[in-house]
Amino acid sequence: MNIRLASQEDDIGITNILMTMISESESKEVAQRVVREILTLPKYISLVYVNKGIQGFGTLQFEPYEGANGVAEIVWLGVRWQERRQGIGASLVKEIEQLAINKGIRKVYIKTNSENITSNCFWITQRYKFEARMLDFGSAGVDYYMLGKEIV
Structure with a gap:
């Protein structure tokens, strides 16, 4: 499997995918800010799908809702346009869910x-x-x- 935890070195690859998902006129600046946050703040864990570069990524946010117990939210899931419909997104979701289970999350x-x-x-x-x-x-x-989705 080509999925691993994202690192700071993945920022450009993730930014490039994210820019295609954001409809704002300043998408590069917005994407760069989002990537900085998801790669540095402890409330996020991101995974990347790598095959000759980053083809997709997904980000899970822990404790996204005040008062919620044992839930998380997939806040970003993106796959390069050319690589869609090849199971990359589904593979990322499966790995994110497993990661969430390992962290004690019951629902995503x-x-x-x-x-x-x-x-x-x-x-x-x-x-x-x-x-x-x-x-x-x-x-x-x-x-x-x-x-x-209940994951446990």
Whole structure:
């Protein structure tokens, strides 16, 4: 398997993937800031899929919700456009879930844009279940879905 913990040396590869996921005009600056946070703050653990460079990454955030007990959230999951539909995302999710189990997490959540059909279908195939619709979450008029999965 080509999945390992991310390190500081992976920042450029992760940033390049993240820039394709961010729709802001200053995506490089935003992506660089996000990558700095996910690679340095202890509340995050990131994994990378490496095959002649970084092809994908995923980030798990511990204690994402105040008062929650034993839950975490996959806050980022990205695969290079050219490498999609080859099982990289599913492999990353499986490894992230195993990592979460090893850390005592009982349930993992994700948030996804309600209009992103590809993403929603992906998470359903990973056995995540719809739990809530968050109205106007991304911006005015943009709803998000909260999906969760019991992992233990």
